[in-house]
Amino acid sequence: MNPYPDLHQNSPLLEGLGEANQKVIEVRDLVKKFGNFVANDHLNFDVYKGEIFGFLGANGAGKTTAMKILCGLSAPTSGKVKVAGFDIYKETEKVKRNIGYMSQKFSLYEDLTIAENIRFYSGIYGIKPAERKEKMEKLLKNLDIESARDSLIGSLPLGWKQKLAFSVAIFHDPKIVFLDEPTGGVDPITRRKFWDLIYEASDRGITVFVTTHYMDEAEYCNRVSIMNEGRIEALDTPENLKQKYGAKNMDEVFLKIARNKE
Amino acid sequence: MMIIFLLPVVQLLLFGKVINTDIQNSRIAILDLSHDNTTREIIAKLVSSGYFVLGEELHPGDDVEDVFRQGKVKMVVTFGPEFEQNLERDGKANVQLLADASDPNTARILTSYASGIINDYVKKEKLQNIQLPNQINTEVRMLYNEGLKSVYMFVPGIMAMILMLISAMMTSISISKEKELGTMEVLLASPLKPIQIVLGKVTPYLLLSFINALTIILIGVFFFGVPIRGSFVFLMSESFLFILMALSLGILISTVAPNQMVAMFISVLALMLPTILLSGFMFPIENMPLPLRILSHAMPPRWFIVIIKNIMLKGTGILFVWKETLILIFMTVVFIGLSIKNFKIRLE
Amino acid sequence: MKTIFYVIQKEFIQVKRNKTMLRMIIMIPMMQMLILVFAATYDLKNVDIFLVDKDLSSTSRELASKLEASPFFTINNSSFNPEEGEKELLRNNDDMVLVIPQGFERNLIREDKACLQLLVNAIDGQAAQLGYSYAASVIRDFNKNIIAEWKGLPEFNPPYQINAVSRFWYNSELEYKWYMAPGVLAILVTLIGLFLSGMSLVKEKEQGTIEQLNVTPIRKIQFLVGKLIPFVVIALFDLSFGLVIAKVVFSLPIVGNLGLVFGFSILYLLGILGLGLFISTVADTQQQVMFVTYFFMMIFILMGGIFTPVDSMPHWAQLMNEANPVFHFMKVMRMVVLKGSNFGDLIHEFVALCILGFTFLSLALIRYRKTA
Numbered sequence: 014m015n016p017y018p019d020l021h022q023n024s025p026l027l028e029g030l031g032e033a034n035q036k037v038i039e040v041r042d043l044v045k046k047f048g049n050f051v052a053n054d055h056l057n058f059d060v061y062k063g064e065i066f067g068f069l070g071a072n073g074a075g076k077t078t079a080m081k082i083l084c085g086l087s088a089p090t091s092g093k094v095k096v097a098g099f100d101i102y103k104e105t106e107k108v109k110r111n112i113g114y115m116s117q118k119f120s121l122y123e124d125l126t127i128a129e130n131i132r133f134y135s136g137i138y139g140i141k142p143a144e145r146k147e148k149m150e151k152l153l154k155n156l157d158i159e160s161a162r163d164s165l166i167g168s169l170p171l172g173w174k175q176k177l178a179f180s181v182a183i184f185h186d187p188k189i190v191f192l193d194e195p196t197g198g199v200d201p202i203t204r205r206k207f208w209d210l211i212y213e214a215s216d217r218g219i220t221v222f223v224t225t226h227y228m229d230e231a232e233y234c235n236r237v238s239i240m241n242e243g244r245i246e247a248l249d250t251p252e253n254l255k256q257k258y259g260a261k262n263m264d265e266v267f268l269k270i271a272r273n274k275e
Numbered sequence: 276m277m278i279i280f281l282l283p284v285v286q287l288l289l290f291g292k293v294i295n296t297d298i299q300n301s302r303i304a305i306l307d308l309s310h311d312n313t314t315r316e317i318i319a320k321l322v323s324s325g326y327f328v329l330g331e332e333l334h335p336g337d338d339v340e341d342v343f344r345q346g347k348v349k350m351v352v353t354f355g356p357e358f359e360q361n362l363e364r365d366g367k368a369n370v371q372l373l374a375d376a377s378d379p380n381t382a383r384i385l386t387s388y389a390s391g392i393i394n395d396y397v398k399k400e401k402l403q404n405i406q407l408p409n410q411i412n413t414e415v416r417m418l419y420n421e422g423l424k425s426v427y428m429f430v431p432g433i434m435a436m437i438l439m440l441i442s443a444m445m446t447s448i449s450i451s452k453e454k455e456l457g458t459m460e461v462l463l464a465s466p467l468k469p470i471q472i473v474l475g476k477v478t479p480y481l482l483l484s485f486i487n488a489l490t491i492i493l494i495g496v497f498f499f500g501v502p503i504r505g506s507f508v509f510l511m512s513e514s515f516l517f518i519l520m521a522l523s524l525g526i527l528i529s530t531v532a533p534n535q536m537v538a539m540f541i542s543v544l545a546l547m548l549p550t551i552l553l554s555g556f557m558f559p560i561e562n563m564p565l566p567l568r569i570l571s572h573a574m575p576p577r578w579f580i581v582i583i584k585n586i587m588l589k590g591t592g593i594l595f596v597w598k599e600t601l602i603l604i605f606m607t608v609v610f611i612g613l614s615i616k617n618f619k620i621r622l623e
Numbered sequence: 624m625k626t627i628f629y630v631i632q633k634e635f636i637q638v639k640r641n642k643t644m645l646r647m648i649i650m651i652p653m654m655q656m657l658i659l660v661f662a663a664t665y666d667l668k669n670v671d672i673f674l675v676d677k678d679l680s681s682t683s684r685e686l687a688s689k690l691e692a693s694p695f696f697t698i699n700n701s702s703f704n705p706e707e708g709e710k711e712l713l714r715n716n717d718d719m720v721l722v723i724p725q726g727f728e729r730n731l732i733r734e735d736k737a738c739l740q741l742l743v744n745a746i747d748g749q750a751a752q753l754g755y756s757y758a759a760s761v762i763r764d765f766n767k768n769i770i771a772e773w774k775g776l777p778e779f780n781p782p783y784q785i786n787a788v789s790r791f792w793y794n795s796e797l798e799y800k801w802y803m804a805p806g807v808l809a810i811l812v813t814l815i816g817l818f819l820s821g822m823s824l825v826k827e828k829e830q831g832t833i834e835q836l837n838v839t840p841i842r843k844i845q846f847l848v849g850k851l852i853p854f855v856v857i858a859l860f861d862l863s864f865g866l867v868i869a870k871v872v873f874s875l876p877i878v879g880n881l882g883l884v885f886g887f888s889i890l891y892l893l894g895i896l897g898l899g900l901f902i903s904t905v906a907d908t909q910q911q912v913m914f915v916t917y918f919f920m921m922i923f924i925l926m927g928g929i930f931t932p933v934d935s936m937p938h939w940a941q942l943m944n945e946a947n948p949v950f951h952f953m954k955v956m957r958m959v960v961l962k963g964s965n966f967g968d969l970i971h972e973f974v975a976l977c978i979l980g981f982t983f984l985s986l987a988l989i990r991y992r993k994t995a
Contacts, residue, residue, distance in 0.1 A: 084838045088994050105994060106840055114838040118831030124640045125633065136629025137841045165640075191838075282918060289925060293940045296665075296749045296931050317785075343792060345968045346958055349934070362783060369786045376791035377961035379802050380665045381932050383791075387756055390787035401783035408735050409773065411766045415741045415755055418712060423748030440917075448910055536643050536822075539913050547917075552662040557930060559750050562668045564661050581715060588746050589713050 035062045036095075037189055037220050038083065043092035045078055052078040054243040056092070060189075060222060065215050067234030068224040069267065074240040076224040077117070077193055083222070084114050084191050097188045110138075113182035113190040113219075117197060121178055123167035127158070130166060131181060138185035152180050172203040176210060183214050190214065192223040196230070208233050231263040239270055246270050283437045283487050284494065290433055291499045295425040298384050302330030304348040306337070309358035317370070320396050321352070326388050343375045350374045350385045362401075419588045430495040431583035432556030434488060435517070435576035439550045442484045442518050444542040446525030450476055451538040454529070469618060477522050484518045504590025513586065513600065517579045520603050523610035524575070530617035550576045578602050626841055630849025634823070638853065648815070652861045655811050656868040660803045663930060667695060670754045673708040673717040674701040680728035682769065689765045690721070695757050705742075712744045718754060719743045732773075793878075793961050801876070804869040805956040806929040808862060813949055815861050816892050817920060819854045820899025821912040824991075828907065837993040847988060851896050858892050859885065879959035883966060887959070887976070891952045894980030898948075900987040923949040948983075951975045 038060035045053040052075045060066045070076045081087040083096055085105040094101040097111035114120075121130045128149065135145040153159045156176055166174060175195060183190050192211075196204040208230070215221055223234070231237045231251055238248040247254060247270055251263055260266045303321070307314050321327050330348040333339070339351050353371040355361075362368040372389050374382035420427045453462070453476075462472050492510070495501040503510060524546075532538035551557065553567060554576035560568055571577050578599040585591045593600065638644050672690060676683050690696045699717050702708065708720035722740035731737035741758060745751035771779040794801050827833040836846065862885070869875040898919070906912045926940060927933075927949035933941060944950040951972045958964035966973070 085994055086834060086837055106842075109838055110840045112838060114835065116831055116834050118834065120831050120835035122633070122637065122832055123830065124637050129633070129636055133629055133633045134835075134839070136632075137626055137836075137839045139625070285918075286921065289922065293936045294925055294931050295935050297935055298932075299935060301934050344958070344962050344964045346954065346962075346964070362785065366780070366782050367784050367786065369788055372787050372789045374789060374791050375962075376794035376797055377802065377957055378932060379791070379794050379797035379799050381934070382794075383797055386787070386789040386791075390789070391756075393785050393787050397781075397783050397785050402781055405782060406735070407781060409731050409766070409770050410736050411731065411739060411762060412736065413739045413741055413759055413762055415743060415759075417743050417745035417748075417751055417755075418709075420745040420748055420751075423745055423752060425748055428747050428749075448913070452910065535909055539909070540643055540647060552659060558663050558665065559667075559747060562664050562666050567658065567662055584746055585713070585715075591713050595713050 036060070037062050037097055038066075038222070039093070039095040040079075040083075041093040043079065043082065043094055044090045045075075045082060045087070046090045051243050053082070053089075056245055058238055058245060058248055060220060062188075062220055063215060063218050064235040065211065065221040065223065065233065067231050067237035068222065068240065069226070069228070069231055069237050069263075070224075070240035071226060071271070075243040076240055079240075080191050080193055080222070080224055084112060085109055111188045113185065113187040115178050115182040115190070115192050115195055117194045121166045121174065121181060124165060126163045126165055127153070127169075127177060128162050130177075131184065134181050134184060140185060148184065152184070156180065172199050172206070175199065175203075175207060179207070179210055179214075183219055186217075187219065189220040189222060192221065194224055194226065196225070196227065201229075204230070228262070228264040228267055231267075237263070239267060241271060280487070280490070282440070283433070283491050286437065287430070287433050287491055287494050288498075290429040291426045291495075294429065296380075297423075297425065298326050298381065298388060300328050301326060301350070301381070301385055302348045303327045303350045303352060303385075303389075304331040304333050304339075304342055305329060306333040306335070306339075306351060306353040308335060308356045309354045311359035313359040313362060313368075314354045316400070317354075317393060317396055318352075320392055321389060324388070324392055326385075326392075339373060346375075348375070349378070349381060350389065352389065424499075426495070426499040427501055427588060429556075430491065430499065430501050431580045431587065432554065432576075434491045434514070434583060435554060435556065435579050436547075436550050437487055437491060438484050438514070438518055438579075439521050439546050439576060441487055442480055442521030443525040443528065443546050444539075445483075446477060446480050446522055447528035447532065447538045447542055448535055449480075450526065450529035451532045452535050455534045473526060477526070480525075481518060481522060484521070485515065488514045488518070501587060503587050505586035505592060509592065510583065510586045513579070513582050513596075513603075516600065516603050516607070517575070517582075520575055520607040520610065523607050523614065527610045527614045527617070530614050549574045553577065554580055556580060575603060575606050626845045627849040627852075630841075630846060631852050634850060634853040638819075638857065644819075647818070648857055648861060649864075651814060652811055652865045653868065655807050655814075656804070656865055656872070659807045659810070660800050660869075660873065663803050663807075664799045665749065665753075666799050667750060667753050667757065670696050670719065670757070671699040671717045672696050673711050673720045674698050675703060675705045675708055675720060675722045676701060677703055677725040678723045678727040682728040682731065683723045685769075686723065686762070686765055690758070690761055693757070693761050695754075696761075708742065712742065715744075717744075718750075719758070721758075731769075798873075800873045801961065802957070803929075804873055804875045805960040806953050808865045808869070809927075809949060809953040809956045810924055810929060811865050812858050812862050812888055812892065812952070813895055813923065814920065815858045816854060816895040817899045817902075817916050819857065820850070820896040821902045821906075821916050822909060823850055823854075824900055824903030825906050825909055825912050828903075829909065843988060843991055843993065847900060847984075847991065850900070851893070854896050854899075855889060855892050859888060862888055875960070877960050878963035879961075880963075880965070883959050883969075884956065887952065887955045887969070887972075890973070890976050890980060891948060891955075894948050894976060894983045897980060897983030897985075897987045901983060901990055904987060904990040923947055926950065927953050929953055945975060946979065948976065948979045951979075 036059045040056050040058050043053055043056040044051070056079060068076050068080065078087065082089045082094065082101065085101060085108050089101070096108045099107040101108060122133070125133065131149050132145065153162055158173065161169065166177070179192070179195060196207050211221055211223070225231065234251065236248065236250050237254065238245050240246065249257070254266050255262070258266045258269045260269060305318055307318070322329055331342060333342070333351065342348055342351065351373040353373060355369060358368050370393060372386045374386050376382040417423060496503060528538055528541050532541055553571040553574050556576070560571050560577070563571070582596045582599050585596050674687055676687060687698060691698050700711060705720065705722050708717065711717040712720060720742040722742070724738060724740070727737045739762065741755065743751045743755055767779050771777065791797055824833070827836070866877070870877065902912055902915050906915060926944055927947055933944060933950065955969055955972050958968065
């Protein structure tokens with residue numbers, strides 16, 4: 014009675030490395046306009062299975078807009094978008110079964126406990142109670158917060174909330190998880206720990222699509238795209254980008270791209 | 276934002292046109308077992324009065340209860356058999372007024388109007404040429420509102436209500452929203468003095484409320500013909516005092532409420548309900564049970580409504596409302612004092 | 624179906640955790656039943672009279688004592704100067720001034736005719752009219768008595784007389800509280816329903832959780848139904864609570880079928896909650912919801928005929944009321960509770976509430992989009 018058969022049959026854990034070049038996101042000529050303002054100007058890119066794809070840019074560059082379209086939260090003005098093999102226009106609900114999402118705005122219920130939040134979201138994805146309990150125990154142990162199981166989310170420190178939000182976003186083993194500036198407002202150590210979680214997910218075969226404006230985080234990604242004023246200005250591995258622009262680190266790459274524009 | 280300007284206008288129009296307790300065109304049923312000239316004349320008199328329309332003609336054997344239960348008519352007028360003969364022969368006949376008293380107020384008014392019309396008929400048609408002994412005539416003068424219009428009653432009340440709503444409720448909610456979002460702390464950390472911050476927050480609402488007060492008065496005067504018999508300047512100054520009182524109450528609520536939700540809750544419970552119910556706006560205070568009458572003294576709108584009614588309808592000056600004015604001033608001072616006290620505690 | 628269960632569970636936990644909400648759920652019915660019902664009364668209990676007796680005869684004194692003996696009137700002050708009386712009206716100390724002119728008794732005997740003057744503060748037109756009609760009937764009775772007394776008759780009746788015998792059904796004592804209580808119950812259900820549903824969706828918007836839900840495969844209808852059911856339960860709880868208070872405190876007679884009351888309440892609630900959710904989908908902040916809800920409540924309740932009879936409204940207002948759910952529901956509540964009307968008597972209201980409920984729910988469903 015699994016309502017989402019395709020989800021579990023294609024569980025990333027079962028797949029061989031041979032499929033690593035499989036495209037999980039395909040974007041062609043994506044345009045999003047708000048009135049006269051062009052937020053996304055003909056975006057083209059692919060994201061491959063299992064990679065950590067960084068979406069970089071200053072605030073207002075159009076990162077969040079693009080991500081919302083990929084998640085099915087917002088409809089594009091024109092262009093072709095496929096996520097997890099499904100068309101974003103026609104098969105929005107199928108897309109949603111295969112993705113996880115963590116927004117900038119904090120997205121767990123502050124007035125529910127950790128266990129209640131997990132129960133609620135699992136319920137929506139149709140995860141059976143037995144499976145949920147097992148996975149929850151593992152998760153709590155992994156994050157070392159077993160004692161806080163029945164604490165209200167609102168009472169937890171921000172770093173914990175972010176880790177939990179991420180864990181809940183991938184609780185149903187999606188193919189892709191979208192993270193919209195997941196580490197805003199926390200110290201570098203907490204951020205580093207958060208990235209450990211991202212690597213773990215990636216190791217499980219979950220594709221990670223992450224927006225950020227912290228350039229040090231860009232170094233952690235397999236590939237990054239740099240957006241400026243609604244356009245993708247560069248897209249490659251961090252190594253290649255540094256070479257191409259003759260820069261020591263991603264910060265310089267970004268500054269050079271921004272300067273070239275002016 | 277639009278709604279703030281729209282609200283008073285819509286409410287006033289609504290109250291003025293729709294909310295009225297005057298009886299007109301009430302549906303009645305007739306059960307006439309006599310069908311003679313007198314009963315026909317009386318029925319014609321009832322219908323031509325404008326208070327009643329004939330909803331249904333009943334026949335012997337019809338179930339009156341059914342008619343009431345379906346809510347088709349409000350009153351059934353029953354004439355017994357041989358009505359005219361009885362009246363001519365014995366000088367006396369009975370008519371039964373059966374009212375649906377599930378609305379007791381309407382029932383009472385309908386029966387009293389109907390019996391008034393019937394009495395009047397007897398006086399004019401039957402007793403016309405007969406000199407009765409020792410008659411007392413009562414001459415009545417309805418002062419301040421000859422037409423007995425309900426609008427006269429509602430305009431001051433609506434004004435109090437809207438001003439309370441805009442001034443107290445909006446201020447309390449908007450300040451507690453800043454607190455909730457944390458922007459208040461930013462302001463407090465700035466070199467601005469607390470009093471400057473509060474004044475900055477309050478001034479727009481002060482202006483808004485004043486404009487609203489003016490709008491309400493203008494609509495009342497030009498659209499509904501409510502007079503301003505007293506001094507316009509005095510009326511506006513009293514309104515200004517009331518607005519100040521409401522704003523300070525709003526600030527006080529926001530110093531107590533931790534978030535928007537609570538501010539709303541207090542506003543609705545502590546401001547709106549009492550303003551509508553315990554201020555004499557719709558229901559006369561004298562008729563309420565003692566605890567509510569005592570409670571009503573603590574309701575600022577109660578005093579304001581007395582003041583406006585006095586100025587607008589009775590045309591009196593400060594001599595007749597100094598007590599109410601002093602109470603409002605006293606309340607304002609108390610609210611401001613308490614707010615300052617709460618504010619200081621919070622800062623320490 | 625299971626998804627709906629999880630949404631319901633979540634909503635209940637959230638209500639349970641929210642102290643303000645819990646307090647509202649308990650306090651509002653009590654406040655409304657105890658304050659609204661007691662305060663909202665047109666019953667006339669006490670009219671203060673300022674007496675100007677310039678006649679000072681035994682007849683005038685007898686008239687004054689007749690008025691004083693009536694439960695409605697109190698003679699508060701007296702003077703020989705009518706202007707004093709008018710001043711008291713201006714000061715709001717008295718409600719009417721009765722002037723008995725000099726020579727009242729003499730005129731009554733010699734010329735068979737005498738005049739009284741009654742000055743009424745008519746700012747509250749309804750109370751003025753009622754007060755005057757009570758005074759007039761006391762005076763009329765007094766008149767009859769003195770004629771009989773002076774003529775030495777046991778009773779005086781004019782040669783022609785039609786007695787209008789009034790009988791009041793369903794509420795023979797004209798207990799105003801019985802009229803208000805079912806109406807207040809209707810307000811109660813409306814208030815709770817609109818507030819809870821209006822706030823709920825907007826709260827998720829403000830906290831950002833709505834976005835999280837929108838990326839899940841949950842269906843719109845599952846989410847909305849899951850949100851509706853807890854509110855229906857809470858509102859019905861409040862309705863029962865209100866009914867108990869009405870029964871215990873006002874000994875409200877409940878003539879009709881309680882099943883009918885609850886059945887109609889559920890039907891009504893579906894519409895009201897639909898409206899609340901609709902408002903919630905349009906608004907962005909709790910403050911906006913608050914104002915829009917207040918606005919709707921105000922219009923619905925005032926037009927719906929809780930305080931003033933719908934029959935007295937202009938024709939256009941009566942037509943508009945067909946689209947006012949409160950109007951239909953209030954009618955149902957009063958008809959069933961006070962008169963024991965059965966389903967057959969309420970077909971019109973049933974159809975109207977079905978149409979309105981369907982419309983509001985569809986609006987909410989259409990307006991709530993998972994994809995912007």
